[in-house]
Amino acid sequence: MGLSSTRFGAFDPENPTKDRITDIGPRHFWDFFPPIIQRNYGKWLYHEVLEPGVLVHVSETGEKVYTVRAGGMRILSSAFMRDICDVADRHCDGYVRFTTRNNIEFLVDSYEKLEPLKKELESSKFFSGSLKFPIGGTGAGITNIVHTQGYIHCHTPATDASSMVKALMDDLFEYFQSMTLPAKLRVSMACCLNMCGAVHCSDVALLGYHRKPPIIDHEFLAKMCEIPTVIASCPVAAFSPATTPEGKKTVKLKVERCMFCGNCYTMCAALPLSDKEGDGIVVLAGGKLSNRISPPKFSKVIVPFLPNNFPRFPETCEVVKRIVEVYAANANKYERLGDWAERIGWEKFFEKCELPFTEHLIDDYRLQYDSYRTSTQFKYTDAAWAVSKAAGGIE
């Protein structure tokens, strides 16, 4: 029996426990593997990137599987899902795979099947001209940007996600389809500090950030939220209990303490933070999470604020592109962006990327001292001469 088209389908609201199926987990993965994957499971010897977006994996059985990786929109419609299935049915015996970074992979079991598949992918376009299945995202280039919900679905974003990613990927497209960088460069995007996508270990991370403290909805706060919960929600203890002139229980806020984390709003809807002028984008760089050569490391804040310039975020795109280009021109082979910045010194990174270094970039939260330079080892840049001048040390 197939899927139901009646209002409640397999659920009977009169008798909700009837035939109820629970706790079955995801489908077992094995019958979703193409036969060539089943036959060679655990037997792969090596792989090669034949061209950007096209991989071959060679098994000890002698079999080869060819993969074509296509850039994916994370948000997609049922209509597009069927487009994906059409390609899978026509070329890949109905099998398809999605990657961690939301790309779509089509696998074929012979070289002969590769060209027709590529041809179809390259020629599939939306009515507006955008590609449906751009091939790329392998090797030393920029693959898809992982992102979160933004204005599409969430209640706490400080920016939008899908639009920024579309705009950026249009601008970075040449890097998606080539392998010319010193190493992989991972871009990630999260629309608020909650970082559902955990962007804090990316070569380049874009983060939505609020810059105004919450508005307190005094009239409704006590009705909507528990006051002790609200007070406890704030990591810097900025709230204290208060009473309105009319005698309603509420909270008051020491605004100078607020770090705009939004945790209070997550705990209590009577404390909205969003604001057109206040909200925008923080750019971080230099993180990584593979253990290759150097251990994983966190991204560092390099631009404290850029405006939310919908829909294409030109300022953000420009900064990211600039960083990528300077990195591409200067780093050594295999050197990730953060490793390069550490080798040349962050002062040189700011100089080369022509990014202003402002007081916002020096940590003044907890454990900040670890980031202060307790050494005489540094390099001279204009920023250093400016300090020497201000100190009266030089003319």
Next chain:
Amino acid sequence: MIAMSFEPKVPQKDLDYQELRIYTDEELQNPSDEELKSFKIKYDIPMLEDLESGPWPSFVADLKVEALRRRKMADDRLLINRDVVEDLLGQLEVSFEDGETHWKHGGIVGVNGYGGGVIGRYSDLPAKFPGVAHFHTVRLNQPSSKFYKSAFLRGLADMWELRGSGIFNMHGSTGDIILLGTFTEQLEPIFQESAHHLSNDIGGSGSNLRTPECCIGKARCQYALYDTQALCYELTMHYQDELHRPMFPYKFKFKFDGCPNGCVASIARSDLSFIGAWRDNIRIDQDAVKGYVAGDFAPGGGSHSGRDWGKFDIFKEVVDRCPSDCMTYEDGVLTVDDANCVRCMHCINTMPRAVRPGADTGLSILCGAKAPILEGAQMSTLVVPFMKAEAPYDNIKDAIDRIQEYWIEEGKNRERIGEMIQRIGLPKFLEACGLPVMPQHVWRPRENPYIFWKAEDVPGGFERDIDDYRKRHAR
């Protein structure tokens, strides 16, 4: 020997789209490009339409296809508001204009008996955009490493177009298939239709175990040091109760990376990160090494082939880049001082045909990664250096149980396990898990000598007699 096979823990329905299907071929026919080019949704969306151009796939163009499809459907072939997609786009445009989101927090929605799997969402402009007045998401558990058969995806697309917005996230940040936007009434039907016909569960939000996620591993990667898919599935099924019914102080995530390359980012995104490891020696094919040196094979399998980096230089590109300086290349022979290798994967990634990980494999367990809120971002900390990982994985389940039991007991409400470790200190955590300490747990020993000695560490304990002291020292 095939390491795995089709061994589901619960019966799985066969997937035949012709049997599953809801819509006719005619209904599945998309509008033509001509129609779409002249199609205007019922709101002006100039900013969004600006995103229809450019080479990267345009979600706006895609959503317009879906919007026009819905306009053409018969009334009884859609169970939620026909305009849901147009209203979503309309509200998004207004959000751009206002520079503020228009979603309210979700409130209590979900399916009976589960504490997760549905994220409630309501528009704060329901009169203007009634199609998204409710816009709840359902998290549908993804199969290990996200391979699919088209029959499954087509069935899902039919079910979701009928019962919801028809819009997906493939996939959510935790890994689930996200069904984006439906009304409360359809939550139970979606849950049960998926369970009955697609053999697929929902779940994985809230203070629960989140849906575990793994890398592609043995399915198509020569580096996989244990069976990430099998372990991911095994633990997902073993911990079904934890996945569906909140019993933890806060969310808890497992992720499985087959090797230290970390393709699912477990070290940054999961409370318990399982990362493949080997404990014997790197396997070297000296002929293939010579092949790389001679230029017969492209380094990195061609990962850098877009630029002319010059002739492959084994010293510059491999030997000198080894972080622990444990490789030599002399007289055409590559050697590794395995006792000093930190398994960074660089030599293996760079010369995949010549260098392979060892054959005695298993995994390392690291614990405590989380995003910045509240006490700052954390990466997972090494807890167990090496563990064999073979079905039925009882040793791993036992280690997990020890860790989780202590967290349930000691963790505060809404405190991630990594934050708890920061609060109580790693030594106490390790002790509670029954693990001895090792230098590998830290980068370096502590720099402050504020050692919290316990009474039992010191001969005679803390209880002392002041009179006895005074016998030796005047007041």
